[in-house]
Amino acid sequence: MFATAGNLSVRSEQKHSYWITASGKHKGELKNNDFVEIDISSQTLLSSTDGNKPSAETSIHHSIYNHLPNAGSVLHVHTLESNLLNFQLTPEEGYRLIPIPPVEMIKAFGIWTERPNLQMAVFYNYGEVKKIAETISLFLDKHPDYPLPFVLVEEHGPTVWGKTITEANRHLEAVAFLFQVMAHQK
Known part of the structure; x- marks a missing residue:
């Protein structure tokens, strides 16, 4: 991760935070x-030290x-390749399912099917992060069986x-490897 770009989180042992x-x-x-x-x-702040504020994302x-x-x-990061991937999404559509190449590395996601036909969820990069989060929530409500452990915010991360x-x-x-492949295919 470069400098302050991105954010990391972990669920508490009690699972409520x-x-x-x-x-x-x-x-x-x-x-x-x-x-x-x-x-x-x-969605409230429970604990903070030194006046720290939660990540913008x-x-x-x-x-x-x-x-x-x-x-x-x-984990949310901003990689070079994820910033270069542009699928021409519009604010009106909010998100789109984009095919991903069946590279060997997808086995890291626990997908062992030979040459699977997978699509990743790509979200429009709204200026307001809460709008991105709302769109992700709507997507997850609509696609409860989404098979991939990631989503992409277009030209972001x-x-x-x-x-x-x-x-x-x-x-x-x-x-990160998948996006390198996709960036080289464009």
Whole structure:
């Protein structure tokens, strides 16, 4: 992760809240007090130190935790390739399902089907992050069996999740590779 770009979170052991990186923190220098605790049901701040505020993209993490009870960690990053991928989405459509190439790396998502026909959810990059989060929530309501552990905000970055931090990180590495392939195909 570059400088302050992106945000990381993990669901609490009690499952009713999650810890997310505070706004503006350099991700290569994080300490325990660089995280704030957010309640999942009320979306309120439960714990913060040193006057830290939640990440500007907390609402995206909240959408994932609220809709996917098995998500134990959510990671959002801004990679070069994810910033270059443009599918000409419009604000009116909000999101679109885009085919992804059946590269070997998708096995990192637990998908072992030979040459699967998969589509990733790509969201319009609204200027207001809460609008992106609302659109992700609508998508997850409409597609409860979405098979991939990530979504992409167009010309911005992916949000991945997993049962654990380790699993979410594996998904992130696979997504980064997938986007490199897709960027080279354009």
